[in-house]
Amino acid sequence: MPAPAPKPEILAAxxxxxxxxxxxxxxALYAAAVEAGRLGLPLLEVGTYCGRSTxxxxxxxxxxxxTALTVDHHRGSEEQQPGWDYHDPETVDxxxxxxxxxxxxxxxxxxxGLEDHVVALVGRSPQIAAIWNSPVGLVFVDGGHTDEHANxxxxxWAPHVAxxxxxxxxxxxxxxxxxxxxxxxxxVYLRALDSGAFTEVSATGSLRVLRRTGARGVV
Numbered sequence: 001m002p003a004p005a006p007k008p009e010i011l012a013a014x015x016x017x018x019x020x021x022x023x024x025x026x027x028a029l030y031a032a033a034v035e036a037g038r039l040g041l042p043l044l045e046v047g048t049y050c051g052r053s054t055x056x057x058x059x060x061x062x063x064x065x066x067t068a069l070t071v072d073h074h075r076g077s078e079e080q081q082p083g084w085d086y087h088d089p090e091t092v093d094x095x096x097x098x099x100x101x102x103x104x105x106x107x108x109x110x111x112x113g114l115e116d117h118v119v120a121l122v123g124r125s126p127q128i129a130a131i132w133n134s135p136v137g138l139v140f141v142d143g144g145h146t147d148e149h150a151n152x153x154x155x156x157w158a159p160h161v162a163x164x165x166x167x168x169x170x171x172x173x174x175x176x177x178x179x180x181x182x183x184x185x186x187x188v189y190l191r192a193l194d195s196g197a198f199t200e201v202s203a204t205g206s207l208r209v210l211r212r213t214g215a216r217g218v219v
Contacts, residue, residue: 003027004034010059013112018091018104019052021170028204029140029168030056036138036166037064044136044160046125046153047143047170048072050091050101051108057140058114066137071121071128074102125149129156135216136160141188142170150184151191158192158219167198167210195219 005027006014014026021029033043033056043057048070061068075098091099102122109115121128125143129152139157143149161167169192171185189208192198197214 003031004060006030006056006059010055010112013108014052014055016111017052017055017108018050020049021053022205025170025205025207026053026056028202028207028209029053030060032166032168032201032209033057033060033138033140034063037061037066039137039162039165040064040066041135041137041162041165042067042069043138043140044068044157045070045140045142046072046157047141048074048101048105048120051105053140053142053170054105054118055108055112055114057138058109058112058117062114062117068118069121069136070118071123071125072101072105072143073124074105074122075099126152126156129153129160132157132160134160135162136165137162138166138168140168140170141185145171145184147184147187150188154188154191155219158197159217161212161216163212163216165212166201167192167212169208169210171206172203172208173206192219 037060043061045057054070057068091101139161141153143153158167169185169189172189173186197218198210199213201209201211
């Protein structure tokens with residue numbers, strides 16, 4: 001059976017949005033979101049940026065009758081700050097001189113017709129995770145690339161993945177020369193496998209999909 005694929009207009013909106021995820025990884029994320037949506041639980045993303053991947057999660061959530069949740073402080077991660085290759089000057093608020101991707105994110109969702117299917121949680125991931133107490137069908141970790149931030153995202157959100165739910169990790173680069181932003185997501189991926197709570201389902205580019213096969217709450 002072929003993997004679920006987004007409708008052409010959704011894929012076009014994804015490709016038009018600001019962001020860094022290539023199409024093949026986006027399609028793998030969408031397929032994972034469709035599968036996880038069958039659990040009838042929310043789909044959660046850590047690291048919104050301008051909403052490129054949120055489009056795919058939101059459309060899968062819409063099809064499943066659930067909600068997509070996306071967590072970000074919208075001030076940009078380390079590699080998106082001025083002076084780094086992933087910095088986009090258009091995301092800087094001219095009044096305060098800091099990055100603010102929230103307006104762009106909202107325009108992205110509006111253009112895709114998906115505003116009603118997403119709840120944006122604006123704040124620091126650990127702060128929000130500390131007060132979250134509900135299971136989710138999918139957690140997509142795509143936030144900061146330092147060990148501090150990647151581990152905090154994993155520790156904060158992976159415990160909430162329901163039994164049979166999916167943990168998806170982006171920017172997993174096993175070889176140091178593959179990516180200059182660091183290997184923190186790769187180390188988190190290894191940590192998830194070593195925990196015994198998750199089993200790998202698929203790998204597409206730098207995207208890894210893992211299923212919770214151990215007790216919920218274990219990381």
